[in-house]
Amino acid sequence: MPALLDVRDLTIGLGLARPVLDNISFSVERGETLALVGESGSGKTLSCRAILQILPKIARIQSGTITLNSPGKPALDLCGLEPRAMRAIRGDRISMIFQEPMQSLSPLHTLGDQVTEVLYLHRAMGRADAQAAVLREFAHVGFADPERAFRAYPFEMSGGMRQRAMIAMAMVAKPDLLIADEPTTALDVTTQAQVLGLIKSLQVETGMAVIFVTHDLGVVANIADKVVVLRRGRVMEAGKAADVLGRPAHGYTRALLAATPASPSTEVLEPDAASGDAILELHSVSKTYRLRARAAWGSPALVAACRNIDLSVPRGKTLAIVGESGSGKTTCARMVLGAERPDPGGAILFRATPGGDPVDIHAMSPAERVTFRTQLQAVFQDPYSSFNPRMSVGDALAEPMEINNIGQRAERRDRAIQMLRQVGLDASAMNRFPHAFSGGQRQRLSIARALMMDPMFLVCDEPTSALDVSIQGHILALLEDLQDQRGLSYLFISHDLAVVARIADEVAVMRGGIVVEQARPSVLFNHPVHPYTRALIAARPDADVARKIDLKVVAQGAGDPEGWPEAFRISASQVPPLQMVQPGHRVRCHV
Amino acid sequence: MTLILRYVAFRFGTMLLTLLVVSALVFAIINLPPGDYLSNQINELQSTGQEAGVAKAQFMRHEYALDRPLWQQYLIWTGFAPGPHGYSGLIQGDFGWSFEFEKPVTEIVGDTLWLTVMVNLAAVLFVYAVALPLGILAAARSKTWVDYTATFVGYLGHATPNFLLALVLFYYGHRYLNLPIGGLMSPDYEGEPMSLDKLWSILLHLIVPTFVIGTAGAAGMMQRLRANLLDELDKPYVETATAKGLTPTRTLLKYPLRAAFNPFVADIGNLLPALISGSVLVSVVLGLQTIGPVLLAALKSQDQFLAGFILLFVAFLTLVGTMVSDVLLVLLDPRIRYGARGK
Numbered sequence: 001m002p003a004l005l006d007v008r009d010l011t012i013g014l015g016l017a018r019p020v021l022d023n024i025s026f027s028v029e030r031g032e033t034l035a036l037v038g039e040s041g042s043g044k045t046l047s048c049r050a051i052l053q054i055l056p057k058i059a060r061i062q063s064g065t066i067t068l069n070s071p072g073k074p075a076l077d078l079c080g081l082e083p084r085a086m087r088a089i090r091g092d093r094i095s096m097i098f099q100e101p102m103q104s105l106s107p108l109h110t111l112g113d114q115v116t117e118v119l120y121l122h123r124a125m126g127r128a129d130a131q132a133a134v135l136r137e138f139a140h141v142g143f144a145d146p147e148r149a150f151r152a153y154p155f156e157m158s159g160g161m162r163q164r165a166m167i168a169m170a171m172v173a174k175p176d177l178l179i180a181d182e183p184t185t186a187l188d189v190t191t192q193a194q195v196l197g198l199i200k201s202l203q204v205e206t207g208m209a210v211i212f213v214t215h216d217l218g219v220v221a222n223i224a225d226k227v228v229v230l231r232r233g234r235v236m237e238a239g240k241a242a243d244v245l246g247r248p249a250h251g252y253t254r255a256l257l258a259a260t261p262a263s264p265s266t267e268v269l270e271p272d273a274a275s276g277d278a279i280l281e282l283h284s285v286s287k288t289y290r291l292r293a294r295a296a297w298g299s300p301a302l303v304a305a306c307r308n309i310d311l312s313v314p315r316g317k318t319l320a321i322v323g324e325s326g327s328g329k330t331t332c333a334r335m336v337l338g339a340e341r342p343d344p345g346g347a348i349l350f351r352a353t354p355g356g357d358p359v360d361i362h363a364m365s366p367a368e369r370v371t372f373r374t375q376l377q378a379v380f381q382d383p384y385s386s387f388n389p390r391m392s393v394g395d396a397l398a399e400p401m402e403i404n405n406i407g408q409r410a411e412r413r414d415r416a417i418q419m420l421r422q423v424g425l426d427a428s429a430m431n432r433f434p435h436a437f438s439g440g441q442r443q444r445l446s447i448a449r450a451l452m453m454d455p456m457f458l459v460c461d462e463p464t465s466a467l468d469v470s471i472q473g474h475i476l477a478l479l480e481d482l483q484d485q486r487g488l489s490y491l492f493i494s495h496d497l498a499v500v501a502r503i504a505d506e507v508a509v510m511r512g513g514i515v516v517e518q519a520r521p522s523v524l525f526n527h528p529v530h531p532y533t534r535a536l537i538a539a540r541p542d543a544d545v546a547r548k549i550d551l552k553v554v555a556q557g558a559g560d561p562e563g564w565p566e567a568f569r570i571s572a573s574q575v576p577p578l579q580m581v582q583p584g585h586r587v588r589c590h591v
Numbered sequence: 592m593t594l595i596l597r598y599v600a601f602r603f604g605t606m607l608l609t610l611l612v613v614s615a616l617v618f619a620i621i622n623l624p625p626g627d628y629l630s631n632q633i634n635e636l637q638s639t640g641q642e643a644g645v646a647k648a649q650f651m652r653h654e655y656a657l658d659r660p661l662w663q664q665y666l667i668w669t670g671f672a673p674g675p676h677g678y679s680g681l682i683q684g685d686f687g688w689s690f691e692f693e694k695p696v697t698e699i700v701g702d703t704l705w706l707t708v709m710v711n712l713a714a715v716l717f718v719y720a721v722a723l724p725l726g727i728l729a730a731a732r733s734k735t736w737v738d739y740t741a742t743f744v745g746y747l748g749h750a751t752p753n754f755l756l757a758l759v760l761f762y763y764g765h766r767y768l769n770l771p772i773g774g775l776m777s778p779d780y781e782g783e784p785m786s787l788d789k790l791w792s793i794l795l796h797l798i799v800p801t802f803v804i805g806t807a808g809a810a811g812m813m814q815r816l817r818a819n820l821l822d823e824l825d826k827p828y829v830e831t832a833t834a835k836g837l838t839p840t841r842t843l844l845k846y847p848l849r850a851a852f853n854p855f856v857a858d859i860g861n862l863l864p865a866l867i868s869g870s871v872l873v874s875v876v877l878g879l880q881t882i883g884p885v886l887l888a889a890l891k892s893q894d895q896f897l898a899g900f901i902l903l904f905v906a907f908l909t910l911v912g913t914m915v916s917d918v919l920l921v922l923l924d925p926r927i928r929y930g931a932r933g934k
Contacts, residue, residue, distance in 0.1 A: 054833050091835035098834075103827040107926055108849050121836050153925045169835070 002069045003027035004209045005051065005094075005177055010064035012046060012055070019062060021046055021233045028177070028226070030071070033203065033210040035224035035241065037217065037256070039468040040439070043233040044213045048179045051211070052096055053078060053086050068093065070176050092122040095170035099182040101162035105154040111138075112150035115169045122173050137168045141198060159325070160191035164198065171202060178203075181213045188324035188495055190558035193539035196223055197551045215468055217260050218541030221245055222548050229253050242545045259470040260543045261498035277354050278312035279457060279489045280336065285309045285346035287331050287513075305331040307513045307575070309346075313457075315354060318483065318490040320504035320521075322497055322536070324558075328513035329493045333461050336491055337378055338362065338369075350376065352456070374404060377450035381462035383442030387434040393420075393445060394430035400452045419448040423478060440471035447478065451486075461493045476503050497536050501525060509533050512561055514570065515578060519585040529587045531557035531564050566590075594928070599918055606910045613906040614681075614899075618665050621895050621902075627657050628690040628893045654678065655688060655896070668899065681903075687896030691889060696897050699885060704904065706775050707881040710804065710874075711866045713797050717805035718812055718862065723855075725809075726816030731843055733821055742817075745810035754876040757803045761877070764799055771796050773878035800877055804870045808862060816855055823847035849923075856920055860913030867905050 005028050012021040021043045028034040036044040049055050051066055066078040070093055078086065095118075098104040105114060112134060119130040131150070138146035141164045154162050163183060170178055180199065184192035200223060203210055212223055220227055224241040229252065237250040248254045286308055291301040306328040313319040321329040334340040336348060341362050349358035352375055359368055377400075380386040387396055397416035401407055407415070417427045423444040434442060443463060450458055460479070464472040480503060482488055494500050500507055501521040508518045509532065517530040528534045535557025538550045556563075561570040567589045568576065576590045626634075629652045636644045652658050656667045656674050666672035668687065670680020679685045686696035729741040764770035771777060775796050780789040823829070824847050832842040871883030882901055889898040921928050 052834055054830060087836045087838060089836070090833070091837075096831075096834040098827055098831060100827055104831045106828040106832075106846050106850070108924060109846075110925075117837070118835050153929070155926060156929065166831075169831075 002067070002075070004030050004069055005211075006065075006067040006069070007047070007051070008065045008067070010047065010050060010066065011062045012043075012050060013060050013062050014056070014058050019233060020059075021050070024064075024228075024230070024233070024235055026226075026228045026235070026238065028209045028211055030176070030209055031203070031207045032226065033200075033212055033224045034226045034228065035220040036211065036213045036228050036230060037215065037220055038230035039215055039256075039470060041232065042230040044215075044230050045181055047230070048096070048181055048211055048213050051078060051177075051179060052090055052094060053081070054090075068177075088122070091118050091170075091175075092173045093175055094177045094179065095173065095175040096179040096181065097163070097166045097170045097183045099185055101159055101166050101183075101186065102154060104166060105162060107153060107155055109153075110150065111152055111154065111157075111165045115165065115172055118169060118173050134168070134172060137172045138165075141165075141168045141171070141202075142194075143168075158191075159187050160195060163187060163191075163195055167195070167198065167202070171206075174206060175208055177209045177211065179211045179213070182215070183212075184219065185214070185216070189497075189539040190324060190535050190554050192219075193541070193549045193551060193554045194558070196541070196549065199223065216541065217245060217256060217469075217543035221543050221545045222541045229256070245543055245545055256470060257543055259473045261469075261472070261496075261502060277315045277351075279315045279351055280313040280491065281349045281351075281358065282309050282311045282332070282336075283347045283349065285332075285335060285348060286343040287328075287335060287340060288343055304513050306335070306342075309515060310578075311508055311515070311518075313489050313491055314505070315489055316483070316487045317505040318492050318503055320492040320494060320500040320507045321510055322494055322500050322507055323510035324495060326512075327510040329495075329510050330461060331513075332510075333378075333459050333491060333493045336361070337376070337459055338372075350457075370404070374400075374453040375455050376457040376459065377453060377455040378459045378461065379443070379446050379450050379463045382466050383439055383446050384434075384466070386446055387442065389434055392431055392433055393437075396434070396445070397430075397449050397452055400449065404453070406453075415452060416448075419451050420445075422451065422482070423448045438471075439467050440474060443467060443471075443475050444478065447475075447482070451482070456487070457489050457491070459491045459493075462495065463492075464499055465495065472499065479503060496540075497525075498540055509536065512570070514575065514588065515586075516568075516588045517586065518578070519582075523582075523585050527585070529581060529585075530589070531568055532561075533557070595918075595921060598921055602914050602917055606914050609910055610903075610907060613910075614669055614903055615665065617899055617902045617906070618668065619661075621890075621893070621899055622661060622664075624893060626893070627652075627895060629657055631893065632690070651688075651690070668896070681900070686900045689889070689894050689897040691892045691894040691897065696900050699897065700882065700900065700904075703880050703882050703885060706879070707867070707883070708908070709793075710775070710797065710800055710879065710881055711863065711870065713801040714805040714808070714866050714870070715859070715862055717801045718808040721805070721809040722812035722816055726813040727820065727843070727848065729813065729817040730820035730824065731839075733817070738817075741813065745813050748806035748810040751806075753803050753807065753873045756806065757799065757873055757877050760799045760802060770798060775800075775879050775881075800870075800873065800879055803873055803877070804866055808866060812855070812858060812862075815858070816851060819851035819854055820847055823850045826850075853920060853924060856923060857916050859916040859919070860909065863912040864905060864909040867908065 007027065008025050010021055010024045011019050013019040024043070024047055026034060036047060038044040046055065046059065050061065061079055064079065068076045068078055068089070078089070105111070112131070115134045115137070116130045119125045119133060123130070125133065135146045135150060138149050143149040143161070143164065149165065154165070157165065166183070184195050187195060196219065199210065212219070214220060220241060226239065227241050227244040228238045229236040229244065229250065231252050236252045237244055237248065244253060245257065248257055285306060286304065287306040289303045289305055291303055309332060311319060321332055323329045331340060335342050338361055342348065348361040350361055350372060351358040359372070361372065364372060394413065394416055397419065398412040401412045401415065413430070416430065420427060420429055425441065425444055425448070429445070434445070437445060463479070464475050467475060476499065479490070483490065490503070492500065492504060504521050506518070507521050507524050508515045509524070509530065510516065511532050517524065517528070517533045524533060525537060528537055535554045538553040539558065541549060564570065570576070576588050578586050578588045579591055581587050629648050633645050633648045636648065654676060655678060656664055663672065667674040667678065668680055670682030670685070674680065686700070689696050689699050692699050725741050725745070729738045732738050761772050765772050776789060776792045780792055783789060826847070829842060829847055832846050837845070867883070870881065871887060874881040874883040875887070886898065886901045889901065
């Protein structure tokens with residue numbers, strides 16, 4: 001029996017340039033999951049869009065066939081299909097879910113409206129039947145209250161719930177093939193684990209085939225039966241997931257595997273002699289936001305983004321704050337940068353010289369503020385939007401010195417070139433514009449810009465989240481080198497424990513604005529105590545088919561804090577204290 | 592639904608407050624130049640020695656309380672305080688006396704007011720009727736001859752002076768289509784009660800003015816709709832809709848158009864005042880009995896009750912337009928409806 005979908009020698013070009021997909025072949029059977037793996041620009045997204053024939057306008061299929069063999073129906077070559085016949089296949093026999101669950105759903109239509117549409121299109125169902133079918137599907141994908149979800153708009157839902165709605169939309173017509181284009185990349189690890197589990201269980205039930213596009217080998221290990229590794233439009237390696245991940249034959253696959261961050265080894269390092277010299281200290285810092293009231297005469301709602309945070313960053317070390325979106329980690333970073341003011345009663349102290357007098361970041365004299373701003377700099381998450389596209393790299397780098405009236409033009413230029421070299425770029429970058437650089441190079445540029453003022457402290461807000469895995473490693477290595485050479489101290493914000501494990505000396509795990517566990521990374525990884533930390537670690541997909549995600553641990557720790565075991569439970573009225581369970585290991589629990 | 596009704600009530604309340612503030616501003620601005628219509632007249636009469644007229648003018652000044660301090664005049668004009676000898680005020684429906692035309696304001700404005708509203712409403716409808724399909728077409732077929740032609744015609748409409756367009760259209764409209772020239776109805780029907788024939792005459796007379804007043808607005812609106820739609824067409828949710836198997840046309844009409852609709856609707860509020868003030872010159876050229884020419888005359892001669900009433904009326908139309916567009920936006924866009932719920 002032929003494979004459900006068979007892609008043969010597919011070549012796609014954009015305009016007249018070299019083909020972006022070059023002779024790609026793969027196939028997927030019923031009930032099987034195929035993972036297309038590659039970094040950005042590898043052509044993985046293009047090849048899955050080619051199956052549905054939703055390519056960008058300039059893309060042309062130059063050769064190849066895409067054959068669909070639905071059971072009980074004649075084989076079809078999707079490449080030559082006329083638009084009307086293709087539309088009948090989309091959403092019915094082949095459906096697709098996308099990366100950004102917010103932007104992939106229309107904000108102006110209810111979830112129910114957008115999902116029932118599929119049934120109106122392909123099943124000619126009446127209103128009541130369609131609605132009942134959608135409600136069943138909503139319950140199926142894990143909505144506790146399907147009726148409410150049916151009436152809800154996407155922006156009323158969290159990212160994970162929106163992705164569930166997308167999955168419901170893709171599943172409601174019971175397709176033969178589901179194409180998932182990086183469906184979990186924009187989600188928190190714990191949510192990702194749950195969504196992966198959902199796709200897997202739906203597949204087991206319906207026997208559909210899945211094509212899963214991802215850049216994360218950990219995800220591949222957890223979901224795929226077969227793997228195709230793509231690079232620059234060519235297949236590097238293909239085979240069974242266990243073989244490709246366990247015994248990679250191609251150098252590129254090995255390089256990808258090596259770049260995947262691994263859990264720290266079990267050895268527990270000797271704790272550093274506590275120097276007692278903290279460059280930055282947060283003392284019972286809280287931040288409460290006032291939300292605008294529902295009506296002009298109502299009272300505003302209060303939201304606690306951070307509650308009683310006590311942290312300190314030793315000089316020359318890295319403190320990492322880890323948590324999901326909404327955990328308050330970015331609010332912390334913004335308060336340290338001086339962009340937000342903490343609630344009265346908290347203080348953020350900065351000590352410029354060892355043993356010197358600390359200054360309160362939010363109670364500085366104007367003169368102190370000027371020097372402080374040169375001593376503390378930031379590297380942001382999105383290297384695409386943190387540069388002005390109309391300013392050359394040279395100008396962008398010189399700007400901090402210009403604003404502070406430091407040096408002459410030539411001096412600024414020399415320093416900019418010096419900093420470019422330091423981050424591994426050369427002087428020719430000076431006259432180019434940000435769009436000419438890749439994501440990784442741009443992140444290097446933004447580090448170079450942060451270094452221009454010769455700071456002693458960097459706040460890094462998810463500096464690697466927008467980058468491919470292999471590039472992530474380079475940027476982390478660069479940050480480590482710079483720390484060694486210049487004695488920099490870092491406050492490192494991330495949602496990814498694995499990234500943090502590599503670079504941090506100390507990790508604070510946050511959930512709902514509260515620090516729940518704090519320790520050195522090796523301790524945290526090997527002896528996690530708090531259920532949320534355990535969920536974070538369990539949810540992280542490992543690039544090893546033998547070690548799959550334990551969904552039970554994830555579900556327990558990532559759920560509602562009121563559902564945590566008695567000793568850890570956080571309720572509106574009661575927050576357990578942060579206890580020292582071992583030297584250097586603190587957990588929020590009742591003993 | 593109750594949420595929306597409450598919003599409408601709230602919005603209506605703020606509208607009344609705004610109208611109050613506007614009335615004060617209008618009154619203050621009209622009274623900025625020294626003197627008033629009557630004191631100017633008295634001065635003129637005295638210098639030419641016509642004492643009889645002076646007494647009459649003095650009497651009028653007293654009747655309409657123009658000899659009192661400004662703040663009292665304002666209260667009397669708006670109707671919050673009683674005026675002398677039964678002159679009540681706006682709230683009571685007494686709009687005052689026009690000294691220039693020597694008639695009550697109601698009589699002068701009466702029909703003209705409704706004709707003005709009619710001409711401008713016709714223009715607004717024209718703007719939307721033209722801009723909606725052309726804007727969608729231009730966006731859906733962007734960078735093709737359809738788009739370029741629509742844009743070119745739009746710019747032409749934008750760039751041609753309205754009165755010139757009016758004259759050209761009158762000439763050719765009359766010559767080839769036998770359309771009437773000038774006025775809002777044929778003279779036979781003026782002052783006659785409304786009848787089917789009169790209505791038909793008005794409709795025929797409306798064609799050219801509507802076209803002239805609406806072209807520029809339609810051109811701008813079309814370009815805005817096109818730009819907004821083009822932004823939306825690249826959004827991922829359009830791809831989702833395509834992947835569901837929706838046809839391109841239905842996709843466009845259901846998703847991106849809906850998202851691009853906000854500015855389109857929000858423009859209702861801005862369109863009305865722009866059209867009314869823009870149509871003053873056109874009305875003069877076309878000989879339309881709209882309120883524009885009357886306002887011009889009243890402002891020139893400081894005929895304060897007449898000018899004040901017209902300005903207030905235009906402000907009222909604007910506020911109603913804004914309110915209508917605000918309420919429509921709330922109905923159309925759940926993000927605005929639930930905006931206050933927080934994230």
